Amino acid sequence: MITKKQEDIIAYLTKNQQRWVTANELADFCKCTTRTIRNQIAKINERNPQIISSSQGYRIKKDTENKRAFGNNDDRKAQLFVSLLKSTDAGVDLYELAEKMYVSESTLKNDIQVLRKEIKNKNLKITIKEERIHLEGTERDKRRYMISLLYEEGDYQEKLKFHIQDMIGEISLNDLEQTIHDVLAIHKIKINQYSMNNIVLHFAISIERIRQGNNLKVGNDFKLKENSIEYQLSKEITTILSKSYQIEFFSAEVKQLALLFIGLQNEYLANQKESSLTDFVELRFIETLKEVLMEVKETYLIDLQDDSFFNKLAIHLQSLYDRSQYEHFTRNSSLLDIKTAYPLTYDIAVYISMLLQEKLKIWFNEDEISFIALHIGAYLESKKESGPKLRVFVDINNYHDFEQMNIQNIRNRLGEDIEIINVNGHKFDIQENDVYLTSNREKATEIAGAVYVHPILTRKDLDKLQKRVVAKMKSNWRNQMFLLMDRFVIEDLYFNQFDPTNSTPESIRKKMFNKMLSEKYVGTNFFETVEKRELLSPTSFPSKIAVPHSVKQNAKKSAISIMTLQEPLHWDNYSVNMIALVAISQGEAKEFNDFFETFIEIVSDPINVQQLATTESFSEFILKMKMLVEVDE
Template sequence: MLTKKEKELIAYLDKKDRWITSDELAEYSLCTTRTIRNRVAKINQNNPELILTSHLGYQLNPHANLPTDGTEDRKSRIFLELLKHSSYGVDFFDLAEMLFISESTLKNDIQQLKKEITNDAIQIVFYQDYIKLTGPERAKRRYLISLLYNESDVQEKLKVSIQQMIGYISLEKLQQTIQEVLAEHTIQINQYSLNNIVLHFAISIERIRQGHSLKKSLNNNQLQSNSEFLIAGEISDKLAQQYDIHFSHAELEQLSLLFIGMQNETLTNQDSQQLSSFVDPTIITALKDVLAEVERTYLVELHDEEFFNKLAIHLQSLYYRSHYETFTRNSSLLDLKTAYPLIYDLAVYISSLIQDRLDIWFNDDEISFIALHIGAFLETQKHFRDQVTIRLIVNDYHDIGSNLSKQIEEHFGESIDIVVTEKWKTATNDYDLLLTTDRETASDYAGSVFIHPFLTSKDVKKIEKRIDSLKSQREKRKMYQAIEKFILPELYFNQIDPAGLRPREIRKQLNQRMVQTGFVDENFSHRVEKRERMSPTSFPSGIAVPHSVELEAIKSGVAIMTLQESLIWADHPINLVAYIAINKDEANDFNEFFEKFIEIVSEPINTKQLSMSEDFDEFILRLKTMVDADE
């Protein structure tokens, strides 16, 4: 199902009969070029080769049909109608007429829906001309939640879906009621958690109105006496008064699970001594040990009291939730894994250590929340590493030189390091970019930029363009060098037939080659399998990147395997496998390569082209071409 933003992107391309650069699309969509690349990758995932990519940018494929959201929308509506009429079922012919589709189309949609329902407790059955949804009430609700969350853009579409579900009840008022009760308990929550709570209350309201209230209690005496049950009761009382809806005891027990572990977020600014009064000391100690281990392994410093406190409070909440397995859904999970692979991988490593030390388990969604904590912290700590050294040559150093230097620094900040030189002095080669107010000097030095003694807006644009070009060329050179260093012919498996093979057997084969060539030791595969169990390393674009959470390879390298046919790897069809080994001493260089590599293979068309390479040389050539095009 296309999101609103994806539809807007396609519509924009459809209007333009030419190649559109990522910069132009980013400016139109008010986002970054990375977001555009990820958005195009998602569109092409379900609509192969709809958007063509090249070094010129993006263009709609003139031979492809523009997608419609009909099938996915209809399946959601079919399930909602079946759920709404689950007591008696719904007439097959009436349903086809209601959806404005033919009977054969409806039959195909129902067959697809039946295949997609993986919960064996739920069944779609036919009784003469009627279709009926059978199964336990809790199982139906769980599937409805997963169906709604699987919509591509949950932040935009979830509100519409919920409002349609609860009908005359105002979604805005429902959300406001929940927030008011939480505020009375001095609890502030993020939008993800709020969406999760609103969704569950909306489903309860709809099912109660349809006569399907939960009746079987969880029989948890501790749950009934805690503050979470009280919060669920207070919200339910307000809704009962407003809309004359009665919540059973079993409903309140179920809803109270949503509030387990919630803390007052204002406490995140307290010092460590106060932190121990509302976070279990065991969790504090475990988190200190985990972050120390992260620093030793990843060489990433995470020293910050506010970051520690926020993460500790989150872990306290997660610790509670893990005991009931009532995890919060995160609609940004796939975006995080694709756009920020290193941050997500760091979160996976932290999660594995936390699970071991606290003896708990949690899912991918919760791992992504830890990634959000890490990403937010690292963003505030980010500094410009790749400064451009500028030599400014002027006729009059004392006045014009100093003033120009200040103006340029105001525009470009810490991304540059500027040195001023008078014209009569000999220019050295210790610079990346030469700026000058002298036209003769500008013509003598290739690549230099002439600027006016009093900086103009046109001068600023010229400098900015030249800096961007220099950085781009620098990144390309570094990426070429990394490709030649880390992707080697002795680690290349060409056009393997995956018939009868499972993902684990492929990982074993790749690991064996790495052991034979001296990249990893015999125990490396155990660490890779541990990482795979934490969160599958397959991507919707058609690639899997199995690797270890520790940086314990003998030397860094990437074993590549192209497949003749797709292999299902954790729900994704895979045509390309990149088995990763990282040595601690090479981590910084490898991570820069890895992040760029993931950006490239996140686009399905790139992965498809790489997987079709007939030999190692063709694979490397195609990969380098994609580096050039990925501007």
């Protein structure tokens, strides 16, 4: 596997392939010594001779350019898309982007062609006008493609291990992880892989910091006592590492590492309650991090609202703040510019870092941002397989252990999408279950919706079962959306074909608020919080809908009030044909947001808004919405 530093060398030489580049210049760019440059170039040429050396310096062979410039083609594709996503209106200057990606203009144009083909069936389009690149399409389609790219980066666990190993050099990653595991096992503490990766990462950071001669300082008000289980775990591990690798862990470093073990005493509870978390993390950091993660959800449609992730990142933020006050930042030599490994995850980390720096009035460098990216990547990996499961009841003759063999085959085919239940002749209510699988023809005939299979499952049986499971999952999701729509889109709050003559956006918001107030969905302070949100950023969209809402979840009951207009109304930057005033009750927030995400996806498309805005009654509006939900599956 090519290392990050080798990718940097190749990228820089590719960009400057028309001239000789000295070892000193490369060393400055890669932030390393000229000796490291010579060694890395030798390793590159061992795998694929592509760099020429002379007394004048180094040059890359011209036929190398399209093989590897800024990472690989997928990396550049992701970076290109994010650049266009963030600059939709103005577009991106072709030459400036080529400079940023360390590629020639011709390579960038080739990458644009590749991305054009990729998004052709995603309802997106790339155009170039006067040397500026533009991305065209609906917000929904752009975000959907961005999220698909994010998960394509995937394999975070393996990449994380590779980067940690690169960081700790000759120290074995497996030995480091095993040392931590063995100490935890002695204390009867269980841990999942996400938590282990997080702990190993921070020990690697600590090792790198010590090697650089940066000794961490912690004030006298450090609240973790030396007789605590967390401190003892850290002390035991660092003592073993000190003896094995001749590394001296100072007291402040041991205390800081001890924070990683908070909440692990009981199984793998990283869900530390906030009252306990404030013993180690300043309250202002906790509150700021909550705000930042909410903004990430709104901007990227990525939900990072998880107790385990939050507490680990909060502790990391406290440590980062302490380093910014007392010490130089840890230079992350192996993870520098980690966006080449996970460009979109890194983009989210940059956004988080920007918000933290603004809100907390601190500054930290790109090396520190890369650690936040790894927190996000490891968390996304831990959640990747999560999702709703269907209950599949298996009622198959167990002659010669056929049933167990069949169950294993089903698991191999359907993976984590289902929960398999053995019927074993017990009575059950088919209405309470999702899929009933049987090798009994009589039962298959009697029970509606049953799936008949052979005693030994064939490939066709598995295909049939998989189709039924997929169809059932879609049906369950669709029915859930219909129920939530009927619950939250309220007929008494519906305004049909309202005439906006002499009306303003504010007067319309007031009219819709008054109706919500009279129907007891909101209190008197709701309108003030809606107007506050509107001042922060207008809620009209290019798809010709406005979705005003409060800055708080302060409604008495969750609801959406719909108003369709006889003619367009100018609402800040856009004309709108429809308004959806949203009220969210904190107690109903989770269920409401499940539906609201689908609602926003639908109304992000101007064609959908046009169809909804021209309906003549509430019943027609709901019917059209349900039809669009089915199309959106």
